[in-house]
Amino acid sequence: MKAGFIGTGSMGSILIEAFIHSGAFNPEQIIAGNRTIRKVELLAETYPGLLVAQSNREVVLESDIIFLCVKPSEFKKVIDEIKEDVLPSQFIVSITSPVLIKHLESLLPSKISKIIPSITNYVLSGATLCIHGNRMQPEDKEWLENLFAHISSPIRVSENYTRISSDLSSCGPAFLANFIQSFIDAAVEVTGISPEEATLLASEMTLGTGKLLTTGGFNPTTLQKRVSVPGGITAEGLRILDEELSGVFSRVIHATHDKYQEDLEKTEQQLTIKQQSSQ
Numbered sequence: 541m542k543a544g545f546i547g548t549g550s551m552g553s554i555l556i557e558a559f560i561h562s563g564a565f566n567p568e569q570i571i572a573g574n575r576t577i578r579k580v581e582l583l584a585e586t587y588p589g590l591l592v593a594q595s596n597r598e599v600v601l602e603s604d605i606i607f608l609c610v611k612p613s614e615f616k617k618v619i620d621e622i623k624e625d626v627l628p629s630q631f632i633v634s635i636t637s638p639v640l641i642k643h644l645e646s647l648l649p650s651k652i653s654k655i656i657p658s659i660t661n662y663v664l665s666g667a668t669l670c671i672h673g674n675r676m677q678p679e680d681k682e683w684l685e686n687l688f689a690h691i692s693s694p695i696r697v698s699e700n701y702t703r704i705s706s707d708l709s710s711c712g713p714a715f716l717a718n719f720i721q722s723f724i725d726a727a728v729e730v731t732g733i734s735p736e737e738a739t740l741l742a743s744e745m746t747l748g749t750g751k752l753l754t755t756g757g758f759n760p761t762t763l764q765k766r767v768s769v770p771g772g773i774t775a776e777g778l779r780i781l782d783e784e785l786s787g788v789f790s791r792v793i794h795a796t797h798d799k800y801q802e803d804l805e806k807t808e809q810q811l812t813i814k815q816q817s818s819q
């Protein structure tokens with residue numbers, strides 16, 4: 541099994557490193573290409589045996605499964621470069637939400653899935669969102685999800701809910717880190733605790749909270765209730781958070797969905813034009 545990666549930016553390189561560290565792939569099983577080739581060369585220096593492709597076509601010609609790890613606006617160019625070489629027996633995995641399965645299936649003859657990763661996969665944790673195309677047989681889906689189980693908890697989602705699922709799973713780490721940063725900044729400003737100590741305490745707290753919510757038998761509601769001693773201190777803080785954060789996440793979700801819609805329309809236009817001009 542040879543795995544090809546087109547795009548070794550933030551997420552492409554995270555996936556490569558996670559697959560190698562988890563033992564899912566040896567470096568020798570990986571071939572990767574990127575517009576700026578130096579990024580792949582650096583990966584090959586870190587993981588000897590990983591093959592540096594000189595073109596996206598080379599990635600496709602050498603791989604059984606190909607991960608498309610470029611941004612939505614870059615899809616058209618990549619698909620134009622590779623489409624003549626993609627085979628029906630190959631797997632193409634797109635990691636971006638605003639490119640729809642139906643567009644990929646109309647442009648490429650291969651088996652297609654959309655798997656949205658998360659930065660949390662870097663530490664072999666968090667979810668990957670799995671949306672499979674029509675050509676994926678039950679055994680193909682099982683095989684692909686087993687592959688992603690090396691680095692994550694694969695969760696099947698409907699394409700209609702890709703955006704909100706991705707907000708929670710993939711944007712979520714940044715949203716949570718923003719919340720934590722505000723907590724730390726306020727701790728430093730109000731009390732004079734050092735940023736390093738506040739960051740250490742907040743980070744350990746986040747790790748423990750994650751464990752409680754995944755394997756510890758708590759959900760967000762029961763966890764708040766358990767920590768809030770009646771008449772105690774936590775309840776005072778929660779009262780402020782409830783007041784101040786009311787409606788904030790609705791606005792966040794509206795903002796991400798507006799941007800998604802914009803990307804979706806742009807990508808749809810590009811990929812549909814491509815389809816028409818190729819007929």
Ligand SMILES: NC(=O)C1=CN([C@@H]2O[C@H](COP(=O)(O)OP(=O)(O)OC[C@H]3O[C@@H](n4cnc5c(N)ncnc54)[C@H](OP(=O)(O)O)[C@@H]3O)[C@@H](O)[C@H]2O)C=CC1
Binds near residue numbers: 549
């Ligand atoms: N970052 C995240 O946490 C997550 C990202 N995603 C999705 O992953 C996708 C990529 O995001 P991310 O990795 O953060 O973005 P980056 O910009 O870091 O990476 C994109 C990479 O694609 C390369 N590239 C662009 N055009 C081509 C081309 N024609 N041929 C080959 N390589 C090309 C770029 O090369 P160059 O070095 O020249 O710029 C760059 O390295 C996005 O669609 C995003 O939605 C999904 C889930 C989480």
Ligand SMILES: O=C(O)[C@@H]1CCC=N1
Binds near residue numbers: 706710711
């Ligand atoms: O910010 C982005 O567009 C991507 C999608 C999910 C996480 N990062």
